[in-house]
Amino acid sequence: MNRNKLVLSVVLVILAIFGWAGWANWQYRQQAAEKRLASVAKGELVPDPSGDGLKYLSPFIGKPAPDFSLQNLQGQKVSLDSYKGKAVLVNFWATWCGPCKVETPWLIELRNKYAPQGFEVLGISTEGDDLKPDDKAGWVKQKAAIAKFVNEEHMSYPVLVNGDSLSQEYGGLDAMPTSFFIDRKGTVVAAQMGLTSESDIEANIKKALSD
Amino acid sequence: MDIEGLGLMMRSTKLAGLALLALGAGILAGHAQLIPTNGQNRPTPKNDAVQYLFPEQVTVGAGKASPVSLHFRVVSGMHINSHTPSDEYLIPTVFTIPDGEGVKLAAANYPNGGNITLSADPKTKLSVYTGEFIIQAKILSPAGNHLVQGKLRYQACNDSQCLPPKTITVPIDVIGK
Numbered sequence: 001m002n003r004n005k006l007v008l009s010v011v012l013v014i015l016a017i018f019g020w021a022g023w024a025n026w027q028y029r030q031q032a033a034e035k036r037l038a039s040v041a042k043g044e045l046v047p048d049p050s051g052d053g054l055k056y057l058s059p060f061i062g063k064p065a066p067d068f069s070l071q072n073l074q075g076q077k078v079s080l081d082s083y084k085g086k087a088v089l090v091n092f093w094a095t096w097c098g099p100c101k102v103e104t105p106w107l108i109e110l111r112n113k114y115a116p117q118g119f120e121v122l123g124i125s126t127e128g129d130d131l132k133p134d135d136k137a138g139w140v141k142q143k144a145a146i147a148k149f150v151n152e153e154h155m156s157y158p159v160l161v162n163g164d165s166l167s168q169e170y171g172g173l174d175a176m177p178t179s180f181f182i183d184r185k186g187t188v189v190a191a192q193m194g195l196t197s198e199s200d201i202e203a204n205i206k207k208a209l210s211d
Numbered sequence: 212m213d214i215e216g217l218g219l220m221m222r223s224t225k226l227a228g229l230a231l232l233a234l235g236a237g238i239l240a241g242h243a244q245l246i247p248t249n250g251q252n253r254p255t256p257k258n259d260a261v262q263y264l265f266p267e268q269v270t271v272g273a274g275k276a277s278p279v280s281l282h283f284r285v286v287s288g289m290h291i292n293s294h295t296p297s298d299e300y301l302i303p304t305v306f307t308i309p310d311g312e313g314v315k316l317a318a319a320n321y322p323n324g325g326n327i328t329l330s331a332d333p334k335t336k337l338s339v340y341t342g343e344f345i346i347q348a349k350i351l352s353p354a355g356n357h358l359v360q361g362k363l364r365y366q367a368c369n370d371s372q373c374l375p376p377k378t379i380t381v382p383i384d385v386i387g388k
Contacts, residue, residue, distance in 0.1 A: 095300040096366055097373040102331045129375055149300060164375075175372040194372035195331055 043171035043178070043191065058171055058180070058191035065090070065182045066169040070124065070160040073147050078160055080122070081186075087114075087208035088182040089121045089201075090170075092163050095149045096127075097176040099195035104153050106198040110205055111157050117209055118184065123155060124163035126176060181208040260289045260367030260374060263381045264343070273354035273387035276317040281306065281346045281381065283363065289374075290339035291365040293324025297338045302366035302376050306346050313352070314359045314385050320347040330370055352387035359383045 043058040060066075065088075069079040080088070091107060093100035111121045125146050131138040143161055150159050167173045170180070174193075181190040181204040190204040264282040271277035285291055292301045308316040322345060324338030350359075361381035367374045 094373070094375075096302045096376070098301075098329055098332065098335070098337065098368060099371050099373060102329065126375070145300070175374055177372070195329075196371075 043174075043193065056178075056191050056193035058188065060171065060180065060188040061191060063188055064186050065180060065188045066166070068166050068169065070162055070165075072158055072160050073143060073150065078122075078158060080182075083120055083122070083182075084186055085184050086118045086120050087184055087205065089119070089205060089208070090124060090180045090182060091121060092124050092126055092166075092170070092173055092176060092178045094126050094176050095146060100177040101153065103177060103195055103198075103201070104155060106201055108154065108156055110198070110202055114205055114209065119205060119209060121157035123150075123157055123159040124166070125159060125161050126163040126167075126173065128162055129164040179204075181205065183208045259379075260286050260377070261291060261363065261365055261379060262286070263363070263379065266383065268384040268386065269350075270386045270388055271350060271352050273352060276349040276351050279348045279350055279383070281348055281361075281383075282343060283340075283346070284343045285341050285367070287342075289367045289369050290327060290337070290341045291367045293338040293340055294321035295324065295338060297336055301337075302364070304340065304363065304365040306348060306381070307362050307364075308350070308359055309362065312359050313355075313357045314387075315351040316361075317349040317351045319349070322346070350385065352385045354387045357385045357387065359385050 043056060043060075065080060067079060067081045069077050072078050080090070089107070089111075093104075107121050107123070111119065127146060128139065128142050131142060139161075146159065146161060149155075164173070170178070177193075177195065179192045179201070180188050181192075183189050189207050192200065192204065262284045264284055266279070266281075269277075269279050271279070291304055294303050294305065296303050304321065306316070306319050306321075308314060322340070324340060326336045327339055327341075328334070328336055359382070361383060362378050363381055364376065364378045366376040
């Protein structure tokens with residue numbers, strides 16, 4: 001009988017260990033799921049499966065674009081919602097961003113080409129991350145610098161300011177340029193981070209117009 | 212041992228065996244969860260493009276502007292604008308010592324930037340720092356030990372994207388003698 005008790009004790013210990021292992025595993029899965037949920041709100045660059053450079057993965061693809069209301073350079077409020085019915089390219093940029101400057105003429109050209117089909121570009125400047133909201137003089141100076149750049153680069157599309165305030169809503173905006181292509185119903189159909197090519201941008205514009 | 216006892220022992224042994232098998236399977240399953248299923252390298256540049264290297268501690272003459280060479284490194288594949296960028300919109304690299312530290316920055320001499328061009332814009336030359344660079348600072352310290360929290364503001368890019376401007380802390384233990 002003593003041997004039976006010993007065997008039963010061993011079984012119970014093993015079952016207890018098993019129970020603990022299962023509980024620990026469940027805990028780990030819970031934590032991993034929470035981490036995944038937290039990270040899914042952030043866009044990131046990953047190697048393109050085709051082996052051709054990097055691809056920007058955005059959690060917003062297939063989802064409604066987060067609405068916003070920002071001031072344009074004339075001080076008027078402009079909301080994304082007011083562009084429903086049009087395909088929109090929301091382009092986050094900055095005057096200090098060389099690659100943004102490179103793609104600006106492409107955006108102007110593509111905007112002119114597709115505007116008759118109901119397409120618009122919204123350039124959102126992310127400058128001012130170091131300014132406090134109540135720093136009126138700082139914002140006036142910043143806006144003047146943006147307006148000068150816009151004029152020099154012949155940016156004919158609407159330019160909005162204080163884009164850094166949308167950082168969280170738009171998945172972090174870790175680097176510039178970052179673009180979101182939104183269809184006529186307000187759904188994000190494509191996203192890009194970093195300089196790609198005019199043909200890549202055009203393909204995504206066509207996607208936004210066709211959906 | 213009687214037959215009933217032997218039967219119980221055999222059942223117990225089977226149960227123990229099953230429990231061990233299940234335990235093994237459970238551990239394997241748990242282990243499978245611990246191995247990242249996505250082995251892709253995440254190349255998103257993070258906002259830590261510059262590292263302060265050294266010195267951590269300097270001894271200078273009290274009350275005299277003394278030279279200190281501050282060594283920094285820009286991470287591979289990135290560049291930051293030099294102190295005198297080629298375009299008015301670009302953000303220069305600047306070293307400062309905030310007021311109230313006791314120690315003052317009398318002067319800072321920056322290295323000349325190297326010229327690069329973006330592959331998508333070969334016509335525009337940029338004046339940048341890459342790899343290691345040294346700022347020759349002159350600091351003025353009163354006598355005593357002072358933990359200085361210097362600041363380096365910079366803005367980094369690679370060939371296709373730019374990170375927001377960033378200010379890092381440059382901690383230096385300054386001993387004025």
